Each structure stands twice: as C-alpha cells, then as structure tokens.
Amino acid sequence: MRLDKYLSESGIFSRSEAGKAIRSGRIAVDGSVLRDPSKHIPETASVTCDGKPVVWSRYQYIMLHKPAGYVSATEDKGRTVMDLVPPACTRLGMFPCGRLDIDTTGLLLITNDGPGAHNWLSPKHHVTKTYRFTCALPLSQEARSRMENGLELGDFTSLPASVHMDTPQSGEITITEGKFHQIKRMFAAVENEITSLKRVQFGPLVLDDALEPGQWRYLTAEEIRALQDVWKKETEQ
Numbered sequence: 001m002r003l004d005k006y007l008s009e010s011g012i013f014s015r016s017e018a019g020k021a022i023r024s025g026r027i028a029v030d031g032s033v034l035r036d037p038s039k040h041i042p043e044t045a046s047v048t049c050d051g052k053p054v055v056w057s058r059y060q061y062i063m064l065h066k067p068a069g070y071v072s073a074t075e076d077k078g079r080t081v082m083d084l085v086p087p088a089c090t091r092l093g094m095f096p097c098g099r100l101d102i103d104t105t106g107l108l109l110i111t112n113d114g115p116g117a118h119n120w121l122s123p124k125h126h127v128t129k130t131y132r133f134t135c136a137l138p139l140s141q142e143a144r145s146r147m148e149n150g151l152e153l154g155d156f157t158s159l160p161a162s163v164h165m166d167t168p169q170s171g172e173i174t175i176t177e178g179k180f181h182q183i184k185r186m187f188a189a190v191e192n193e194i195t196s197l198k199r200v201q202f203g204p205l206v207l208d209d210a211l212e213p214g215q216w217r218y219l220t221a222e223e224i225r226a227l228q229d230v231w232k233k234e235t236e237q
Ligand code: URA
Pocket: 099, 100, 101, 102, 104, 180, 181, 182, 183, 184, 185, 197
C-alpha cells in the first residue's frame, strides 16, 4: 500500500499531513527514511514517525471510559462520544459499537470494524455485558431470581441474567443481550429503579482501571484477538 495511505489509515495524520511528514524526512520504513508518499510498502513493514513506531491495521479499536452526559452516536444535537476521541476517528469512519444511555458510564468500544461490530452486537452471539449498578431499593432475593430466570418485559422476555450483590442496593449484573434500556427495564419490572449504571465488561474486554471517565486508549493486540475469537468461535459452531 502507498506510504501516505498507510500513515493516514493508522490514524496519526490526514492524507495531506502524511505527505508533508514523509517529504520532510520524518518517516522511516524498515530503518530507512523514505521521502516519496506514493512509495508502496508492505503492510508488515516496520514504520516509524520521528523514531516512534506507527502501527497500521485494517481496523482501529478504541476503549473509551464513557462519562455521563454523552450520547453513544456519531451525530446528535448534544455531545457525542466521538467528541472525546481524536478527530481522526471520525475521518476513519469509527463509530460506537453499541450504545450506553446518556447517564450510563463505562466501557464503550469505538471502532471502524463494521463486520466485527455486527457480530459482537448480534443477538445470536450472546456477547456478555457486565454492569455495576446501584438501585433505589434493596433488591430482594425474589427479584434477583426473577432476573436470573428471565423476565417478561412486555415486548420481549429477557434471557437469564446473573446478579451478584455487594450490598442490598448495589452489585453487578451480567446480561447476554442489549435491548434498549434493558437493565433499567428489568429493575422497573421488579418494582425497583436503577440509580447508577456503569459497564465494566463487554465480552472479553474489561474496563481499564487506569482510564478516568472521558479517557480512552487503543486496544492491545491481545484484546483485539480476544474480540475476534468471540466471533470465530461462533462461526465454527
Ligand atoms: N441497560 C440500560 O438500561 N442502559 C444502558 O445504558 C445499558 C444497559
């Protein structure tokens, strides 16, 4: 692929900025400075910008610690999660994989891997999502059992959830589907109310403790592999 394309798809430059960086001698490929933006390099080449490695991959993946007050969308009248990540993410066609309510915080995957997102969000694949919650009233054993057995919610019956309590009004709930306002609706169905909700796990991804609300980081190669395995395991079945 062309060197300027490699750099712009890595997210660090636009195509024209990449051209300037290349011509000014900031880019080395396999140890040699290249000054021709149209030069073709293999995807496996070792590329540096100002001596720092630049890694190209077909898709980009970001873990965002979503704060309250942001909409999980690429466009909205209000603030969106895309306002929290570098502008290059929008240029690269990245979008939030799934949605958290405006007042829900925690782990949100932002990617431009359309086929991957389709699979991780598909109800067929039962990707688990774990949320820490607090609720308005103590959650009774009966209410927990109803959630663990599947709850009738009007337009659908939720699949069995797993619920672990830390205190009578807080704990963790894991669900394997992602219907609109699902957890709030499950608590409402047992005459309770969610007072805070934070996603701490999405499939194999665990919210990085080092990320404060509003902060993000790229997924590691290992995390990307684990995500891709979710899908591979399903297609092998
Ligand atoms: N369930 C909800 O009710 N809200 C969320 O944001 C996520 C799951």
